Amino acid sequence: MIFAYNPAYVGDTLLIVTDDDKGMIQEVTRKGRVARIQTEDKRTVGWNIFGISQLMALQDIGQVQLTKEQMKVLNQVIEEAGFTETLAVKQQASFVVGYVKTCEPHKDSDHLSVTEVEVDHEETLQIVCGAPNIRRGLKVVVAKPGAMMPDGSIIWPGKLRGVESFGMICSARELHLPNASEKRGILELAQGTVVGEPFSVKA
Structure with missing residues (x-):
């Protein structure tokens, strides 16, 4: 939500x-x-x-x-107001530190990769990523399903070339970070960052 x-x-x-x-x-x-x-x-x-x-x-x-x-x-x-529905939401971070556990080439693409990304100790998401620097072992910023990006777009589960994807691995430019490189590629975090910790776009 x-x-x-x-x-x-x-x-x-x-x-x-x-x-x-x-x-x-x-x-x-x-x-x-x-x-x-x-x-x-x-x-x-x-x-x-x-x-x-x-x-x-x-x-x-x-x-x-x-x-x-x-x-x-x-x-x-x-x-x-007269409506019978109620709002129920778990307060969870939309942007978190993730760890790329696996990274395999997409079978129907020459530039996409299919990854498994741990976003906390009990949750791993399959995410299709097109960044040239994606690889196993990276710490990355993950926009989980339901996240609103700084440009106002919303991340929903979907399919890329027939493969399900649940979230997005973000670049510094997509996060609107100061001095973000114009070069294509996801943001690589220091290995000391903790998986599952919230990542503050505004900070």
Whole structure:
């Protein structure tokens, strides 16, 4: 689940993305300060909460993290508007340090690699990567499914040349890091970094 706030471009509205719309037609139902966004098959993919600054203080711009107390406020507002759904989210980092456990050439591509990346001690993700410097043994930055990139794009599970991919291994340029190299390639982290630790794009 993604929470985004950008008053300069969107207004005083909290945007909540709960699922990939997969390019389907969207239907919007608004009740008071709450708008629910569904696909044509009635799958809820997002919410807009208008006048959010009247309900809570949001310090960040772009993707924001909410506290448990703020989540309770949102669910109360949604209920009071007349919707029966509730928001439930595990507070997990979207960008983490990963370790490339395996790296094999994609069978249907001359530039893609299929990797297995450990993102914590209990989770390994298969990620298809096109960077020329990807290889086994690297520490990297992983954008997990549901992460919002600095340019506003969202990372969803998908397929590349028929192979499932669950996340993205990031370059410094994709992370909008200062002095990022224009040369193609993922960001290589120091070996001393800890797998599973959050990586702060803004820091």
